[in-house]
Amino acid sequence: MGQVIVITSGKGGVGKTTTTANIGTGLALLKHRKVVMIDADIGLRNLDVVMGLENRIVYDLVDVVQGVCRLKQALIRDKRFENLYLLPAAQTKDKTAVSPEQMKNLCGQLKEEFDYVLVDCPAGIEQGFKNAIAGADRAIIVTTPEVSAVRDADRVIGLLEAAGFEEPQLIINRIRPDMVKRGDMMDIDDIIDILAIDLLGVIPEDERIVISTNRGEPAVADESSKAGQAYRNVTLRLEGENVPLMSLDVEPTLMERIKMLFGLRAKK
Amino acid sequence: MSQKMVVIKGTRDGISIILRRRSDFETIKNTILEKLQKGGDFFKGGEARLLVKEGHISQEEMEQLETMLKEYGLNLKKDHPLYTISFPTPPLPETLILKKTLRSGQRISYGGNVVIIGDVNPGGEVIAKGDILVFGALRGMAHAGAEGDANSIVAAYRLQPTQLRIAGVIARPPEGKSAVPQVPEVARLKDGVIEIEPYYLL
Ligand SMILES: Nc1ncnc2c1ncn2[C@@H]1O[C@H](COP(=O)(O)OP(=O)(O)OP(=O)(O)O)[C@@H](O)[C@H]1O
Ligand SMILES: [Mg+2]
Numbered sequence: 001m002g003q004v005i006v007i008t009s010g011k012g013g014v015g016k017t018t019t020t021a022n023i024g025t026g027l028a029l030l031k032h033r034k035v036v037m038i039d040a041d042i043g044l045r046n047l048d049v050v051m052g053l054e055n056r057i058v059y060d061l062v063d064v065v066q067g068v069c070r071l072k073q074a075l076i077r078d079k080r081f082e083n084l085y086l087l088p089a090a091q092t093k094d095k096t097a098v099s100p101e102q103m104k105n106l107c108g109q110l111k112e113e114f115d116y117v118l119v120d121c122p123a124g125i126e127q128g129f130k131n132a133i134a135g136a137d138r139a140i141i142v143t144t145p146e147v148s149a150v151r152d153a154d155r156v157i158g159l160l161e162a163a164g165f166e167e168p169q170l171i172i173n174r175i176r177p178d179m180v181k182r183g184d185m186m187d188i189d190d191i192i193d194i195l196a197i198d199l200l201g202v203i204p205e206d207e208r209i210v211i212s213t214n215r216g217e218p219a220v221a222d223e224s225s226k227a228g229q230a231y232r233n234v235t236l237r238l239e240g241e242n243v244p245l246m247s248l249d250v251e252p253t254l255m256e257r258i259k260m261l262f263g264l265r266a267k268k
Numbered sequence: 269m270s271q272k273m274v275v276i277k278g279t280r281d282g283i284s285i286i287l288r289r290r291s292d293f294e295t296i297k298n299t300i301l302e303k304l305q306k307g308g309d310f311f312k313g314g315e316a317r318l319l320v321k322e323g324h325i326s327q328e329e330m331e332q333l334e335t336m337l338k339e340y341g342l343n344l345k346k347d348h349p350l351y352t353i354s355f356p357t358p359p360l361p362e363t364l365i366l367k368k369t370l371r372s373g374q375r376i377s378y379g380g381n382v383v384i385i386g387d388v389n390p391g392g393e394v395i396a397k398g399d400i401l402v403f404g405a406l407r408g409m410a411h412a413g414a415e416g417d418a419n420s421i422v423a424a425y426r427l428q429p430t431q432l433r434i435a436g437v438i439a440r441p442p443e444g445k446s447a448v449p450q451v452p453e454v455a456r457l458k459d460g461v462i463e464i465e466p467y468y469l470l
Contacts (some may be wrong), residue, residue, distance in 0.1 A: 007411065084425045096344055119383055147390075151372050151391050154370060154371070154372040154373075154389050154390070154391065155372040155373040155391060158371030158373055158374050159373075161371075193405075194387075194389055194390070194407070196369060196387070
């Protein structure tokens with residue numbers, strides 16, 4: 001039997017959907033796992049766009065729980081990985097179209113067949129959040145290095161703990177090493193200090209995320225993307241492998257290089 | 269070991285059952301039964317008296333005991349006054365000890381002192397009638413002496429609150445990024461102003 005993992009954050013726009021798409025694709029790509037991703041963001045679906053599967057949607061999550069179609073009929077197979085599936089959200093309904101009980105049933109059914117069921121949670125802590133976590137065994141919290149995002153992550157961790165989740169794991173997204181270095185951005189230690197949970201990975205800010213999102217091909221499969229590399233590491237860690245955090249050192253600037261050439265150590 | 273939960277004594281005109289109620293009624297019944305069986309014919313027939321030395325036996329439980337004893341040929345004498353020492357429910361402890369990190373959106377409100385073994389994160393709130401002690405980082409809001417006690421204090425291993433309140437006085441840290449304190453600190457009211465000093469000066 002597989003496991004259900006919810007990807008959640010509290011604050012919107014921090015990278016839940018990006019993370020879901022990349023981990024899902026990563027598990028299929030690197031480990032040939034059978035994976036289904038559920039877009040639980042009813043009314044604001046976009047996991048299908050990020051996966052480049054928008055034009056294949058016939059049925060959606062709400063159709064399944066309302067018995068309009070069978071579960072199998074609503075699952076969309078990925079373009080490239082035959083083990084990877086998407087259950088899209090409905091675009092014309094809202095969060096109340098599904099109940100936590102129904103989500104629980106659905107996840108229960110899916111994990112009979114898949115190794116991983118990844119649930120892309122909507123922003124907020126209301127009904128959509130409650131639905132998304134209802135059937136999950138584990139949780140991944142996504143945050144960015146901003147005070148407000150970390151605050152919301154903390155709130156969500158509290159709610160998850162109250163709901164019986166034992167050890168949520170953290171992904172810090174959109175780190176900009178240059179800003180951290182200048183002291184203009186919270187660094188990883190600051191964030192872990194407050195949230196006090198396990199770190200699953202750190203994803204750098206990377207314009208290739210934007211490019212790959214527009215193309216509908218998650219960056220995890222892109223060898224030249226730093227964020228892609230970070231997501232490959234996250235995937236391996238999820239599978240229990242011990243991968244060290246990748247170095248996010250900033251490349252020395254031209255000036256620093258010249259100084260180094262002249263034996264004047266670049267200041268750290 | 270302390271005194272037994274059930275003691276049965278043979279007396280001139282029957283038996284006495286001395287009860288100290290420390291468990292559920294089923295267990296008590298079973299214990300009595302066991303003892304009676306062990307005693308064999310010795311306890312058979314005659315009268316039984318019940319002495320409740322700790323706790324309380326309800327009317328209904330009394331009737332159950334009566335039936336059980338009757339099967340054993342024992343007649344429960346009810347004229348004997350029930351001897352009950354009822355223990356007062358212990359008063360609310362003065363100090364609530366919480367081993368947990370209070371996260372954003374979580375709030376503790378208590379009519380006594382509060383000790384937190386963990387952090388209080390930004391967006392978390394602790395409100396106490398008495399003192400507040402945090403064995404961790406206090407980054408959220410703390411209100412000591414919430415019912416007006418101006419002698420209350422707030423102390424923390426790392427005192428970095430978003431806001432502090434003692435009785436009716438509110439204080440917040442100066443604007444801008446302040447350095448993390450390197451020692452435990454205590455906040456208290458002096459002449460109507462909240463003052464913060466290192467804890468070891470206490
Ligand atoms: N590491 C990154 N580098 C650059 N851009 C990123 C990165 N991660 C996410 N983004 C961009 O940030 C935007 C928001 O990401 P995404 O849609 O994954 O967030 P979300 O948490 O799912 O949002 P919502 O709460 O609306 O569902 C997207 O445009 C995405 O391309
Ligand atoms: Mg999203």
